[in-house]
Amino acid sequence: MVATLARLRFRLLRNTLLREKWRIVLLVLGALYGLGLLALGVVGMIALNVVDPGIRTTALVLAGSLLVLGWTVVPVLAFGLDSTLDPQRFAVYLEPDRRFALGLLVAGAVSIPGIVTAALALLSAFAWISTSGVGASVLAVAVALVCGALGALLCFLLARVTTTAAAGAMRGRRGRDLAGLVAGALVLVLALTPSLLQSFDLGTISFDAVADVLAWTPFGAPWAIPADVLAGAWGPALARLAIVLAVIALALPLYQRLLVRSMTTVGSGGPSGATRSTRLPVVGRLVARGVTPGAAAVAGRSLRYWRGDPRYLVQLFSVVFLPLVPIVMALLVSNQEFGPDRDVALGWALLLVGPLVAWVGAWAIHDDVAYDSTAFWMHVAADVRGIDDRWGRALAVLVWLAPLALVLSVVTPLVGGRAELLPAVVGLTLCLLGTATGVSGVFSAAVPYPAPPPGSNPMSNQTGAMGATFAAQLGSFAALGVLALPAGLTLIPVFAVDPAWAWLTLLVGAATGVVVGVLGLRYGGRLLDRRAVRLLTTIRSWPKH
Numbered sequence: 001m002v003a004t005l006a007r008l009r010f011r012l013l014r015n016t017l018l019r020e021k022w023r024i025v026l027l028v029l030g031a032l033y034g035l036g037l038l039a040l041g042v043v044g045m046i047a048l049n050v051v052d053p054g055i056r057t058t059a060l061v062l063a064g065s066l067l068v069l070g071w072t073v074v075p076v077l078a079f080g081l082d083s084t085l086d087p088q089r090f091a092v093y094l095e096p097d098r099r100f101a102l103g104l105l106v107a108g109a110v111s112i113p114g115i116v117t118a119a120l121a122l123l124s125a126f127a128w129i130s131t132s133g134v135g136a137s138v139l140a141v142a143v144a145l146v147c148g149a150l151g152a153l154l155c156f157l158l159a160r161v162t163t164t165a166a167a168g169a170m171r172g173r174r175g176r177d178l179a180g181l182v183a184g185a186l187v188l189v190l191a192l193t194p195s196l197l198q199s200f201d202l203g204t205i206s207f208d209a210v211a212d213v214l215a216w217t218p219f220g221a222p223w224a225i226p227a228d229v230l231a232g233a234w235g236p237a238l239a240r241l242a243i244v245l246a247v248i249a250l251a252l253p254l255y256q257r258l259l260v261r262s263m264t265t266v267g268s269g270g271p272s273g274a275t276r277s278t279r280l281p282v283v284g285r286l287v288a289r290g291v292t293p294g295a296a297a298v299a300g301r302s303l304r305y306w307r308g309d310p311r312y313l314v315q316l317f318s319v320v321f322l323p324l325v326p327i328v329m330a331l332l333v334s335n336q337e338f339g340p341d342r343d344v345a346l347g348w349a350l351l352l353v354g355p356l357v358a359w360v361g362a363w364a365i366h367d368d369v370a371y372d373s374t375a376f377w378m379h380v381a382a383d384v385r386g387i388d389d390r391w392g393r394a395l396a397v398l399v400w401l402a403p404l405a406l407v408l409s410v411v412t413p414l415v416g417g418r419a420e421l422l423p424a425v426v427g428l429t430l431c432l433l434g435t436a437t438g439v440s441g442v443f444s445a446a447v448p449y450p451a452p453p454p455g456s457n458p459m460s461n462q463t464g465a466m467g468a469t470f471a472a473q474l475g476s477f478a479a480l481g482v483l484a485l486p487a488g489l490t491l492i493p494v495f496a497v498d499p500a501w502a503w504l505t506l507l508v509g510a511a512t513g514v515v516v517g518v519l520g521l522r523y524g525g526r527l528l529d530r531r532a533v534r535l536l537t538t539i540r541s542w543p544k545h
Contacts, residue, residue, distance in 0.1 A: 001099040005107035027112075034116040038123070045126035054208065056127060057227040061211040064124070064151055064223030067117065071155035072219075075163045087164065091263040101256045109156045117155055121148035128226050137230075143237075144226040150244050151222035157251045158218075164258040215240065218247040286395065294384050298392025299399075302368075306396060311371055311452055315364040319401070323356040323408075347416035354409030354429045359480075361401040362436030366443045366476045368393050369528075369535060370451035373545045380532050387525030390441045394521055398437065405429050424494050424502035427509030431487040434513025435480055438520020443476045445527040448535060450542045487512050 017024050048056045087096070087104065094100050109118065125144035129137055214220030221240040228237035282303055286296035306312045330349035331342065369376060379389060409429040413422040449468040487509040493501040528535070539545055 001103035005103040006110050009107050009110055030112045034112050037116055038119055041120045041123050042126065045123055046129075048127040049129055053227070053230075057224060058208050058211040060124060060127060060223045060227075061215050061220040062207060064121075065214040065217070065219040067120070068151065068155050068158065068219040071117065072158040072162055075159045076166045087259055087262045096256070096260045096263045098256060101252075101259050104259070105156055105160055105255070108160060114156065118152040121152040121155075124148050124223065125226075128230060140226045140230040143229045147222040147225045147244075150248070154218060154222065154244065154248060157248060157255065161251050161255045161258065164255060164262050216243070218243060291391070291395065292388055294388030295392040295395065298384065298389055299395040302393050302396030303399070305371070306400075309371075309454070311454075319357060319361040319364065322360050323353040326352045326356070343417070347418050350412040350416035351418060351421060351425050353412050354405050354425055355432050357408055358401065358405035358429045358433040359436055361397060361405070362433050363440060363476065363480065365393055365397055365437075366440035367448055367451055367472065368440070368444045370444070370448040370539065372539075373453050374536070374540055375454070376536050376539060380536055385525065386445070386528030386532070387522060389528055390445070390521040390525045393444075394437050394441060394517075398433075402433060405433055420499040421494070421502055424491060424499075424505040427502070427506035428487060428491070429509075430506075430513040431484050431509035432480075432513070434515075434517030435483045435520075438516040438518070438524075439476050439480045439483065441521040441524030442527065443472060443479075445524045445531060445535070447472045447475065448538065450545075453542075453544045483516050484512065
């Protein structure tokens with residue numbers, strides 16, 4: 001069964017490569033990247049021989065724990081990117097017995113990440129070629145090879161357990177919503193953690209304490225056993241080995257039970273369309289405030305997408321967390337030897353939060369029609385006016401984005417000690433809010449590009465869409481920059497002459513935002529009236545739409 005599933009995986013990969021040639025390039029790049037990691041791994045393991053034994057153990061336990069934890073969590077968050085060996089595909093043909101479970105386990109590891117992981121786990125033995133004693137060194141290397149194999153097995157097994165357990169939920173919308181948000185948060189945290197630790201002067205003592213705790217968990221135990229053997233601490237070594245073997249012994253039958261449930265039950269993990277509410281109470285409130293019924297209906301529908309569609313939630317995540325980047329960068333820069341004072345750097349970084357929120361949030365709808373997919377036919381069939389469509393989509397963002405951006409634009413200068421620049425920050429925020437909304441209204445009607453289809457992984461890319469995506473995004477960025485330039489130029493006297501000129505930035509920024517926003521939505525509405533049928537035809541030609 002193992003050989004059969006492995007051959008099936010290779011055959012499916014071969015057919016995919018023959019059908020989509022561009023994947024060959026990705027495969028080659030992935031292989032080269034894996035070889036590079038292996039080379040770095042060998043160099044790193046050999047280098048660990050000349051460092052202090054405590055540092056060596058800490059480094060291996062932390063790296064190994066991160067490896068096992070990554071295999072446990074990442075496949076769940078990336079659910080749907082590789083469904084080649086989805087157990088439900090075999091439900092009609094095979095019984096979910098032990099042989100099939102082991103076959104899926106091994107076949108799932110036959111990939112570039114799996115091979116690189118197994119090789120790195122085994123290469124950890126190079127770190128224990130100690131010069132303190134030949135006998136102890138040989139024994140530690142032998143134990144490290146066995147523990148590396150157990151660590152790799154733990155990676156693959158825990159990945160299968162978590163993905164199989166979450167399969168039902170991940171096939172539903174709620175599960176994908178949660179996965180998308182958690183994935184984005186983890187990427188941001190993992191990317192910034194090392195720099196933040198360095199910024200706050202957390203030294204090796206903290207890492208030693210973390211490694212000591214992880215060494216008694218299934219994540220770090222396999223990588224700490226060789227150190228115990230080399231030190232002659234057989235009691236802790238056997239205890240940690242028992243932890244690893246116990247987890248494997250429990251995970252194997254658990255995986256088989258989850259596999260049976262996955263292959264014998266059907267569920268989406270979310271409420272059915274029959275039980276889902278179709279009321280849009282926001283529509284009535286918008287109509288009562290003078291919004292046309294068509295625009296109010298589009299706004300209500302779009303607001304529901306912003307709350308429940310994983311593709312929109314990923315963009316919402318960007319709106320919330322991307323403005324934190326300048327704050328983190330300020331912390332890092334201020335920690336350098338010749339860097340500015342931390343309070344000064346934070347004060348300037350906080351000024352960017354409000355404008356960044358306005359820009360990222362309003363620009364997020366520059367491809368909004370593509371996110372409708374073929375459901376856009378309802379707009380065409382109902383003869384929704386283009387101006388109503390543009391205003392409805394814009395209102396769905398502005399009702400929550402405008403208050404958020406303006407509050408941040410007022411609060412951050414006060415908190416950062418730059419109250420004299422408050423009018424300029426508010427003006428720049430209003431400029432970017434209106435300008436990005438107007439540009440998005442034009443570009444989503446003029447040059448839509450393929451987006452992830454409804455129900456798919458929000459992080460997936462469409463085949464052959466990279467060029468169109470890059471061109472459309474670059475064009476919208478350029479248009480936004482040119483249109484916002486007048487407000488940006490008014491910042492020169494603010495910093496070069498007198499902060500009192502900030503009031504000019506407020507006036508010019510607000511006027512630019514209103515004018516560009518209104519004109520952009522009107523022109524985008526006219527484009528949509530002329531191109532609605534052509535847009536629907538274009539969307540239908542995209543893969544999986």
